Amino acid sequence: MTIQGTGTARPAGRPRSEKAERAIIEATLDLIAEGMGVSELSIEAIASRAGVGKTTIYRRWSNKEDLVVDALATLKAPLPPLAGVSxxxxxxxxxxxxxxxxxxxxxxxxxxxxxxxxxxxxxxxxxxxxxxxxxxxxxxxxxxxxxxxxxxxxxxxxxxxxxxxxxxxxxxxxxxxxxxxxxxxxxxxxxxxxxxxxxxxx
Amino acid sequence: MTIQGTGTARPAGRPRSEKAERAIIEATLDLIAEGMGVSELSIEAIASRAGVGKTTIYRRWSNKEDLVVDALATLKAPLPPLAGVSxxxxxxxxxxxxxxxxxxxxxxxxxxxxxxxxxxxxxxxxxxxxxxxxxxxxxxxxxxxxxxxxxxxxxxxxxxxxxxxxxxxxxxxxxxxxxxxxxxxxxxxxxxxxxxxxxxxx
Amino acid sequence: MTIQGTGTARPAGRPRSEKAERAIIEATLDLIAEGMGVSELSIEAIASRAGVGKTTIYRRWSNKEDLVVDALATLKAPLPPLAGVSxxxxxxxxxxxxxxxxxxxxxxxxxxxxxxxxxxxxxxxxxxxxxxxxxxxxxxxxxxxxxxxxxxxxxxxxxxxxxxxxxxxxxxxxxxxxxxxxxxxxxxxxxxxxxxxxxxxx
Amino acid sequence: MTIQGTGTARPAGRPRSEKAERAIIEATLDLIAEGMGVSELSIEAIASRAGVGKTTIYRRWSNKEDLVVDALATLKAPLPPLAGVSxxxxxxxxxxxxxxxxxxxxxxxxxxxxxxxxxxxxxxxxxxxxxxxxxxxxxxxxxxxxxxxxxxxxxxxxxxxxxxxxxxxxxxxxxxxxxxxxxxxxxxxxxxxxxxxxxxxx
DNA sequence: TGCTAAGCGAGACGGTACGTCGAGTCTTGTC
DNA sequence: GACAAGACTCGACGTACCGTCTCGCTTAGCA
Missing domain, CATH: 1.10.357.10 (Tetracycline Repressor, domain 2)
Incomplete structure (x- = not known):
């Protein structure tokens, strides 16, 4: 409505909390590491462990899969550098x-x-x-x-x-x-x- | 008193139905094959597809794991015979x-x-x-x-x-x-x- | 088939056990007295308390109501004799x-x-x-x-x-x-x- | 912290729906009026007739008794006014x-x-x-x-x-x-x- | 004495409802 | 407009009984 668009339009209202996002990812990985599969994993448990409302999760990821993918992606170590000799x-x-x-x-x-x-x-x-x-x-x-x-x-x-x-x-x-x-x-x-x-x- | 015990004494009461057992295993495998994991798999769905009461499942297997193991076990092809030449x-x-x-x-x-x-x-x-x-x-x-x-x-x-x-x-x-x-x-x-x-x- | 009907025809086979019948009635009254209504009352509980199979109950009464009526009927005290004076x-x-x-x-x-x-x-x-x-x-x-x-x-x-x-x-x-x-x-x-x-x- | 407490502090979160509450009571009374006793009365039936999840019932009343009491209580006509003459x-x-x-x-x-x-x-x-x-x-x-x-x-x-x-x-x-x-x-x-x-x- | 038929206990069967839990959505007041 | 809290509908969980159905055994009268 009043977005004047000076480059990347900052949406109105309070910006999303990065802290919450990190807490969610961390909680997800913790729970996965504790042996839960995608299905055992409960959004409610993630929210509770992250100290976050369920809405805050669903606002960012529309379902469990997307959240899990993002969480796993943060985990993979970068490729090691190769010497290239032999x-x-x-x-x-x-x-x-x-x-x-x-x-x-x-x-x-x-x-x-x-x-x-x-x-x-x-x-x-x-x-x-x-x-x-x-x-x-x-x-x-x-x-x-x-x-x-x-x-x-x-x-x-x-x-x-x-x-x-x-x-x-x-x-x-x-x-x-x-x-x-x-x-x-x-x-x-x-x-x-x-x-x-x-x-x-x- | 009158148990003559010709080996393994048949327990009292109606014996368990082998037909039901087979139907349950089959239904389980069908559902797994349709892409369900151990967790997505619902006992209720198995019972319904097998045309069986939930009780009949719980009477035999006390949890999903046990049922799944038994179901999978029936699936593995036997080892192929080996020629033994080379x-x-x-x-x-x-x-x-x-x-x-x-x-x-x-x-x-x-x-x-x-x-x-x-x-x-x-x-x-x-x-x-x-x-x-x-x-x-x-x-x-x-x-x-x-x-x-x-x-x-x-x-x-x-x-x-x-x-x-x-x-x-x-x-x-x-x-x-x-x-x-x-x-x-x-x-x-x-x-x-x-x-x-x-x-x-x- | 071979009932010749000398008065009250005794049906073939083992006669019903009066002991079982009494035990069932007693168990029913006990459970009612312990505060169960017709609906809380469970045939299974009656059978178990009477030391009787469920079949033995259903053979005599086709439903709970009939059993309860019979049980209650055995309970009412007979009418007291009236002096008839005043x-x-x-x-x-x-x-x-x-x-x-x-x-x-x-x-x-x-x-x-x-x-x-x-x-x-x-x-x-x-x-x-x-x-x-x-x-x-x-x-x-x-x-x-x-x-x-x-x-x-x-x-x-x-x-x-x-x-x-x-x-x-x-x-x-x-x-x-x-x-x-x-x-x-x-x-x-x-x-x-x-x-x-x-x-x-x- | 920011609870100003103007009397009874409103608890956090979405408030309970009065509409649901009324629907539950109504459904309960309907079913009772159709001849069900406290025991025949099934929470599932009440929930279904009220168009409400079972949870919503159990959130308010922890058992059937409490629900029935509340339902019956809404029913009693108020005491009629007395003339007070004779x-x-x-x-x-x-x-x-x-x-x-x-x-x-x-x-x-x-x-x-x-x-x-x-x-x-x-x-x-x-x-x-x-x-x-x-x-x-x-x-x-x-x-x-x-x-x-x-x-x-x-x-x-x-x-x-x-x-x-x-x-x-x-x-x-x-x-x-x-x-x-x-x-x-x-x-x-x-x-x-x-x-x-x-x-x-x- | 042995046959036949029904009764007996036990307990498995297909179902229905229980009370609980979590999913994903919606609705509050606060920040 | 994002946030926490928590109520919402829905559906599966595992349990308890229902009323029915086998089982193997017992108990009687009739042959």
């Missing part, structure tokens, strides 16, 4: 980051949510893949393709399949493996798998 | 069974449930692992150890790690790979991975 | 029987049931009135009419109204009056009411 | 109000409930007596005592007993008498009973 080292760096991500309670829950709610909440999965999975996938692909180019890996390598092997192994380990993954896990995986990816004679 | 062939057979298991809607849901509810419902996971995961793990281990013994695989092979690579790759593919997994997937995985497991010189 | 004495006798009937836990409950379930369970009421109320009403009417005939009561007495006054007063007392009705209550009521029923001059 | 006229006025109260479906049900649930739901009875019975009892007592004072009634009258006679007669009639009580019933009762209460000689 393929082996870069792979170990990447896989080790995955191991670390799954090493703590929260990270493990992120994976659970991501993997389990796939069929149930397609939009959640879609957004999660876009934000968290794709960047890692892209980095992995780049390293492998570089390896093929530099001759560190065999020229006929099925890069997609190789990605599946590397990622899948790490995920499987963090899911079904021993509670605390050994520190040199990434190294050992890369070494074993690389053997099948190395050029025939070398 | 390690490569047996591995392909095993991995292909995993691919098939995950190829249909129900199988995929089984995995989702199993993987997602792990932290949330520890008893569910425990029982599921015991019934479904362990037998497959054991078979895989046997094949690999046989390969080491016969010299088809390198003598210093880390069998546990190899198992993780094989299983993880298949799981990852069925989770994040294309909708319909290619028929020769198992073969390609085995071939690539075997390269790193074969004896050094041969 | 109207005043006979009235006191009758009213005192009503007082005694309502003086104990069970009797009071009978009245509660009878009065409360009237609109709800018309058939119950109907049968209860027929068995328990009518005989008393008839006795009262006879005494009053005899009084009119003998001149002990005024000739233009509205007998029906007089009955209502006498009965109603007793019922009201047993319902809203003090817990233990005074022993001479009937006498005092009759005396006060008779004053209005006596012949004008006398 | 005892006879005032008694007729009071008794006629009782007759009218019991003349309609709802009123009759009120009495049924009140009388039947006495032993079963002591708190219900207690509160009902306090709200509905006591005021009438008090009015009746005052008229009778005035009559004794003015000499319209005999000086040695047992007022309590007289009250029982008058009230009991009316209740008995409305319970066991003909469906539609005659219009002059109160008059006739008072006249007959007064005869026994009038001063000896006059």
């Amino acid at each position: 393929v082996r080292e870069d792979l170990i760096t990447l896989l080790d980051a995955m191991r670390a991500d799954s090493g703590n309670r929260r990270g493990r829950c992120v994976m659970n949510i991501a993997m389990s709610e796939a069929d149930r909440h397609p939009r959640l999965t879609e957004r999660f893949v876009e934000r968290a999975v794709e960047p890692r996938r892209r980095a992995l692909r780049e390293v492998l393709e570089r390896g093929v180019a530099t001759g560190e890996l065999r020229p006929d390598l099925d890069v997609t399949l190789a990605m599946a092997i590397l990622s899948g192994t790490m995920m499987w380990q963090s899911k079904w493996g021993p509670g605390d993954l050994p520190e040199d896990l990434a190294e050992r995986v890369v070494d074993m798998v690389l053997a099948g990816m190395a050029p025939p004679a070398a | 390690v490569r062939e047996d591995l392909i057979t095993l991995l292909d069974a995993m691919r098939a298991d995950s190829g249909n809607r129900r199988g995929r849901c089984v995995m989702n449930i199993a993987m997602s509810e792990a932290d949330r419902h520890p008893r569910l996971t425990e029982r599921f692992v015991e019934r479904a995961v362990e037998p497959r793990r054991r078979a895989l281990r046997e094949v690999l150890e046989r390969g080491v013994a016969t010299g088809e695989l390198r003598p210093d092979l880390d069998v546990t790690l190899a198992m993780a690579i094989l299983s993880g790759t298949m799981m990852w593919q069925s989770k994040w790979g294309p909708g319909d997994l290619p028929e020769d997937l198992a073969e390609r995985v085995v071939d690539m991975v075997l390269a790193g497991m074969a004896p050094p010189a041969a | 109207v005043r004495e006979d009235l006191i006798t009758l009213l005192d029987a009503m007082r005694a009937d309502s003086g104990n836990r069970r009797g009071r409950c009978v009245m509660n049931i009878a009065m409360s379930e009237a609109d709800r369970h018309p058939r119950l009421t109907e049968r209860f009135v027929e068995r328990a109320v009518e005989p008393r009403r008839r006795a009262l009417r006879e005494v009053l009419e005899r009084g009119v005939a003998t001149g002990e009561l005024r000739p233009d007495l509205d007998v029906t109204l007089a009955m209502a006054i006498l009965s109603g007063t007793m019922m009201w007392q047993s319902k809203w009056g003090p817990g233990d009705l005074p022993e001479d209550l009937a006498e005092r009521v009759v005396d006060m009411v008779l004053a209005g029923m006596a012949p004008p001059a006398a | 005892v006879r006229e005032d008694l007729i006025t009071l008794l006629d109000a009782m007759r009218a109260d019991s003349g309609n479906r709802r009123g009759r049900c009120v009495m049924n409930i009140a009388m039947s649930e006495a032993d079963r739901h002591p708190r219900l009875t207690e509160r009902f007596v306090e709200r509905a019975v006591e005021p009438r009892r008090r009015a009746l007592r005052e008229v009778l005592e005035r009559g004794v004072a003015t000499g319209e009634l005999r000086p040695d009258l047992d007022v309590t007993l007289a009250m029982a006679i008058l009230s009991g007669t009316m209740m008995w009639q409305s319970k066991w008498g003909p469906g539609d009580l005659p219009e002059d019933l109160a008059e006739r009762v008072v006249d007959m009973v007064l005869a026994g209460m009038a001063p000896p000689a006059a």
Whole structure:
């Protein structure tokens, strides 16, 4: 009505409280980390733990999924910087980051949510893949393709399949493996798998 | 007094209906296959779809977890018979069974449930692992150890790690790979991975 | 089929157990006396307290009402014998029987049931009135009419109204009056009411 | 902090809806009038008929009794004004109000409930007596005592007993008498009973 | 003495209502 | 106009009985 629009129009009235927003996200992650799935998670519990009214949540996110996606997104560690020297080292760096991500309670829950709610909440999965999975996938692909180019890996390598092997192994380990993954896990995986990816004679 | 006890004494009263039991399991699996997680799943819906009173469900299973475990357990395909000739062939057979298991809607849901509810419902996971995961793990281990013994695989092979690579790759593919997994997937995985497991010189 | 009907045909098979029947009635009355209404009363509770299967109850009574009617019917004290000398004495006798009937836990409950379930369970009421109320009403009417005939009561007495006054007063007392009705209550009521029923001059 | 407290501080949050409250009471009375006792009465039915969630009922009344008491309390007609001229006229006025109260479906049900649930739901009875019975009892007592004072009634009258006679007669009639009580019933009762209460000689 | 038919206790069956909890929405007064 | 508080309708929870239905066993008279 009286928005004169000097650039980004500041809406009338009291601005939204960033403190509330942070409290909501934190409460959500806490509850997820305490073992709740998207469905066990109760908006009422989040509101209560965050010291916030339910309205304040629904004003920002129209449903649980959206809130969960945003909460999980704040959690993923940034991609580690790659040395770019050898393929082996870069792979170990990447896989080790995955191991670390799954090493703590929260990270493990992120994976659970991501993997389990796939069929149930397609939009959640879609957004999660876009934000968290794709960047890692892209980095992995780049390293492998570089390896093929530099001759560190065999020229006929099925890069997609190789990605599946590397990622899948790490995920499987963090899911079904021993509670605390050994520190040199990434190294050992890369070494074993690389053997099948190395050029025939070398 | 007049219990003659020919082995297991039949308890007094009307015996439980096997038909009802089957209907409940079927309804549960149907609903899971339609995309419901353990939490979205409503006992009321199961009862209604099975044409059964809620009491009849609660009489047998005291909570949702127990029911879901029993339902999932009826679902897993039996282990495929192994030819036992070459390690490569047996591995392909095993991995292909995993691919098939995950190829249909129900199988995929089984995995989702199993993987997602792990932290949330520890008893569910425990029982599921015991019934479904362990037998497959054991078979895989046997094949690999046989390969080491016969010299088809390198003598210093880390069998546990190899198992993780094989299983993880298949799981990852069925989770994040294309909708319909290619028929020769198992073969390609085995071939690539075997390269790193074969004896050094041969 | 082979009933030859020598008088009352004994049906084939095991005869019904009188012990069970008595136990059921007793259990029913116990539970009513413990403050349950026709609706709070649960067949399951009756069966359990009587040490009897539910079938055994339903075989005899097709619904709760019928059972309750039969149970209550066993409870009413028989009408007291009337001296037949003076109207005043006979009235006191009758009213005192009503007082005694309502003086104990069970009797009071009978009245509660009878009065409360009237609109709800018309058939119950109907049968209860027929068995328990009518005989008393008839006795009262006879005494009053005899009084009119003998001149002990005024000739233009509205007998029906007089009955209502006498009965109603007793019922009201047993319902809203003090817990233990005074022993001479009937006498005092009759005396006060008779004053209005006596012949004008006398 | 900022509660200025102009008398009774309004509690935080959305205030309770009076409309819902009225709808619940109305639905309750409707169902009672349709012949349901306290026990047949289902909260679910009340909620559904009132177009209200069950929670909204349980938020206000913690059990059926409390709801029923409140519902019945809204029903009782206010005490009729008394002319205060003659005892006879005032008694007729009071008794006629009782007759009218019991003349309609709802009123009759009120009495049924009140009388039947006495032993079963002591708190219900207690509160009902306090709200509905006591005021009438008090009015009746005052008229009778005035009559004794003015000499319209005999000086040695047992007022309590007289009250029982008058009230009991009316209740008995409305319970066991003909469906539609005659219009002059109160008059006739008072006249007959007064005869026994009038001063000896006059 | 053994057969047949009904009664018996136990208890499972498909249902209905209970009283509780949380979802997502709406409605207050305050900031 | 955002905020906390909390009432709103709705629907699932797990429990208790309903009245019906098997079960295997008992109890009688008739053969």
